[in-house]
Amino acid sequence: MCDALGIVSFAGNHIWVEGLHNYRPVAAFSFLGRYRIVDFPLSNMSNSGMDHIQVYLNAKPRSLIEHLGSGRHYNINSKRGKLHMLFAGSMIDHDMYNNDIAAYMENLESIALVNKPYVIIAPSYMVYKQDYKALLNAHIESGADITLLYHSVDNAKDGYVNCNILNLNKQKGVLSIERNRGNAKNRNIFMDTYVMKKELFIDLIKQAKKTSSLYTLSDIVGSECGENGSLDIRGISHRGYFAAVTDFKGYYNANIELTDYNTATSLFESNWPIYTRTNDSSPTHYSEDGCAKNSVVSNGCLIEGTVENSVIGRGCTIKEGAVVKNCVILSDVTIGTGIHAENLVIDRNAKLTKVQEVVANEGDPHYVKRYDVI
Amino acid sequence: MCDALGIVSFAGNHIWVEGLHNYRPVAAFSFLGRYRIVDFPLSNMSNSGMDHIQVYLNAKPRSLIEHLGSGRHYNINSKRGKLHMLFAGSMIDHDMYNNDIAAYMENLESIALVNKPYVIIAPSYMVYKQDYKALLNAHIESGADITLLYHSVDNAKDGYVNCNILNLNKQKGVLSIERNRGNAKNRNIFMDTYVMKKELFIDLIKQAKKTSSLYTLSDIVGSECGENGSLDIRGISHRGYFAAVTDFKGYYNANIELTDYNTATSLFESNWPIYTRTNDSSPTHYSEDGCAKNSVVSNGCLIEGTVENSVIGRGCTIKEGAVVKNCVILSDVTIGTGIHAENLVIDRNAKLTKVQEVVANEGDPHYVKRYDVI
Amino acid sequence: MKQNNMLAMILAGGRGSRLHELTNKVAKPAVSYGGKYRIVDFPLSNCANSGIDIVGVLTQYESVLLNSYVAAGGRWGLDARNSGVFVLPPREKADANLDVYRGTADAISQNIDFIDSYSPEYLLVLSGDHIYKMNYAKMLAYHNECNADATIAVIEVPKREASRFGIMNTDENGCIVEFEEKPEHPKSNLASMGIYIFNWKTLRKMLIADMKNAGSNHDFGKDIIPALLADNRKLVAYKFKGYWKDVGTIDSLWEANMDLLDSNNDLDLSDPTWKIYTEDTTTLPQYLGPDADVKRAYITQGCVVNGKVKNSVLFTGAKVGKGAKIIDSVLMPGVEVEEGAVVTRALVANDIKIGKSAKVGSADSEHIELVAKRVKGVE
């Protein structure tokens, strides 16, 4: 068992994924066909032996609540432990007061009640594998007040929009936290993941609230960094697959890059299962003319056409002669006979049946709305 | 099995229960110690063989979501059927646009999708026992377009505040629906329970939306009543125990009157179980000086004092020499040594330990806030 | 029980010895089928979808995996408050020693106390090793409509094959007048599917009498049905139309899998209104590599395909290496076919590895080859 309360935080107000975000929070986004993004932090926590987990919701909670259910599918004992869903006060998108600190303040009682000395906070808009028990042990051993997880990248100019970065000294002490402005390639992307004592967490929430009603957790932690800050805050480097779904392109790229089996093996390991809710779909049926390459295909599909370099969600139909290339398709989508679809993110239940060619340019994927008929 | 989709509606904007309502929707109110009010419509539906049920939430959903969980404790097969939680668009209390029709509009897809020809709508703020399968059969046999359930009472002058009433002709045709203004003793209280074809329900939702953004389901159904209306709308009379939690006194009285075992037997029947979520509390412990009469006591309590004509929630402590009379006490409340409490509704986790006498007048119960220390 | 007052008992004690190595370690109802299912998922999902809440599973032989598989009733939604799947192996009682079930009827007789504890009005008796989708609620409605004491589901089989089945001879009203087990000269082509609805009180009496009958085989077909007929009880036949298969041999198990490749097959596992529920395994999604070449195939999650797959069914976690070919074959869960290997007209058992460039099976064999041992690679 792991002596930490797990908190899955929501994407802050600076994060907005065009299209998909209109219908659900990032946590509930479909990912790689069969997952939702929230499955990753929850599986990490469950696999680390954490059985008290709080998931915070700030808007449009339906799909997320349904997906999480009782948490049994995340292997959490519902008597001993608990997967709690906790709500922000306002539940309105684009409400600048609806931030993480406000949500924690609203539920301070619930946080205080859990009988665990530590807290581990992980975001619901990032995809990575991490043993939190090991991270907690490293945190305790180091003697730091707060440990932050980061990932060193060499493409921070184009990617990781809206992420924060950590500036570190040689001893991995955090000097400052700032927004990634895309002005350097090599950056330590902050993975919005914190380890600290629960008491300190509660103090910081109260302090943030007192400082400014717009202050977030990263703001208050950032203000304690460096030589002027009063806390010992350190970074720990993460290795392995890492993706941040902070904008539309980030979402598209993370899906497409994982269609490569070798890349996927750095995220999925047999001793670290990623749990999700089953939909009881049948296996996928390929007809005489169906064919798929370099792709991830979910169950319940009927593939009669050609699929390449794509992610196909549950229950999709790709009709005869249809060609799907470089697409990320959510569940229950139909691509009609002979239709050519390329460089698209197609939201669930959409039908591409009328326009013969729905092709966006490479590097500039387009979005097809939920229930849309094109 | 029953061929109807079950819809548990939320209390409309005209209903407000002082005190308790600040923290949770009426559906989640503790009732008779171990229940929540929503347990009654859900148990009715489950016992009637309904396995597709939608519960609508309009504000502060946390406690209700936790209580409902996966619905297993309501005996609903989670694969074949489903207990769905659906959200209003706004989730704000006292928002006049946040009414039932707006919530149904927001979730019209989900309603349309369920493969059932009929719909039965029941409120989450009334307590009664009803076999909905029998009601559906009566509805089908009568040939009516809509069937409404009502309860004839002889105390509508004082009670049933904020309820609607039905005016009926001799053939039980509904002539009109109007608010109970307390100007007559004998009234047919509308139990906010509807039976109709799902198609008609969807039509009425759209029609209501078109007519006015403040129109509720009872408004649109009311407009179709009588000789000028285009639908055949009939009433069916309900027998047995009935309570409407539409204001603070209504809540208090419903609890207190059910401390009488004979009254309770008209609500609880062995072939009609009322399901709820267990809290795994131990039995209640009475000490040498503990004593209780004419009361309902939940599990997990320690009774060292005197309890009379009261409802005691889970996990309460009544210390030595304390006297509790005519009180409705929610869970985890402490009544300190020698404290005298009378005619109160005490919200959860409150502590009465300082003031020796907390006594309200009979007929005018007072409210003690959640986590309050008096 | 609220739903329809009918309790189901699934007979799942068969050895399935004609499935050879496949049933060495697991009972036949737990054998894998259709990419992600086990055979027993079919009667269990049918029960769940028909509104039955209490299911007893009568197990006997090599049942540790079967027992723990079906015990997790949540897979079929059968874990709500008054619902459950109960494993019922033979057991020791105060007044009787531990003994195996002596026949299908004896298996029910020995569990009369279990059934009584739910006091059902009807008892549904099912076999745990048939593949089909059926709404037992409709069968019950027919049973009640006919005012029958027992209703037996039957399926029309080709006349020439009828002598392989238990045949029901009916009068013009569909009442059963005679039952013949594998008759040499069948009088009808209505084969019993081994699916019975009984009025529990009536059956209970019959079973108690049968237990005391030293000459009885304690079998539904051989003893109980004839006894009911002799007692002038009303037995009716309920005609079933649709896919139904008893997969008793490797050939028929292979064939039942191949049936799924026909997109108009009667079983239609993708029908959202009658899903078949099964174990929810945590696997990768299905990966198709750069060299994947898939034609007429049925492939489930956890498969990784980088070779050719034609006319084949791949079960959970099956892997096909680069240049490998899977033709007219079934790869059971966890099978790994390495680079360049060729599998033709074969059924490869769970977790078997076929080494590099190895060849198994042949296109013109009479029977399907069962591959149940590791096949070494070829240098």
Added chain:
Amino acid sequence: MKQNNMLAMILAGGRGSRLHELTNKVAKPAVSYGGKYRIVDFPLSNCANSGIDIVGVLTQYESVLLNSYVAAGGRWGLDARNSGVFVLPPREKADANLDVYRGTADAISQNIDFIDSYSPEYLLVLSGDHIYKMNYAKMLAYHNECNADATIAVIEVPKREASRFGIMNTDENGCIVEFEEKPEHPKSNLASMGIYIFNWKTLRKMLIADMKNAGSNHDFGKDIIPALLADNRKLVAYKFKGYWKDVGTIDSLWEANMDLLDSNNDLDLSDPTWKIYTEDTTTLPQYLGPDADVKRAYITQGCVVNGKVKNSVLFTGAKVGKGAKIIDSVLMPGVEVEEGAVVTRALVANDIKIGKSAKVGSADSEHIELVAKRVKGVE
């Protein structure tokens, strides 16, 4: 299994014949206790609270109720994805006939395949009929700290009673040097609680050897522990402090219930950090009528009291009529005591009715009276 790599097996095959009529129809672990619990809730809840996810329950005698009771693992939260309670009665295998378990060790031996399928590092062996709360995770931590091959939980008993128990003689480091079953002249007062943690690999070898040993009783105390000692394995004693009771007789079952009336009792069932989970029954709330007079009592939901209850424990659904008196007694689930009846120093079995004005039990009896048959009223 993720949590701590330890699998638990609960030995629940005992007949409990000294509980007389209480175990006529149910196995001892399923006997009711403490108002709303069954005895087996204690080891199962301890497992759940200790982070153990897989529990096998070895049943044998009159187990239909016990089997279906424990199979609903959700009661203890043991129904998450990789979690479960598995009922393991004796079974028929490909290479062996159906036979009863020959001893506690044989029960484990016959389920080596089940245990292996989870490949645990540690095996926790428990008894299904003791009442206590224990954190097995702490015991495991001690086992690892000591680098032991086996750890046995022990409790200090009064020296004069020690000869009733299996006694562990330890050296100054807490290592077990000798085990004596019910010694006439006990050398220590450390009684074995029948709770063992083994390194699975070590135990597995011992069990396989033991199975082949014709002279063995196949018992942990008599055979396996001595064999481990003879093999110079490191066995340590884990001292438990707290409430622990083996309720083998009507007197001791009554006494264990009476213990709950002391608000400072060591068992403390109201501790929110270590709840005991049980069946969630749908009953009325607890009703106390106008003539209720309750003093020193333990009463659960579903009870309806309108008489006097003193020094007594009332189980789910027990009813006490107007003017009736329940003194120093235990009313098991569903008991109904009618108007004016008096129950003194008695344990009334499940669902028994005591008629109007009847009197059962007596204040000065040596033993507690077990009332297991309906008592007629007095005119």
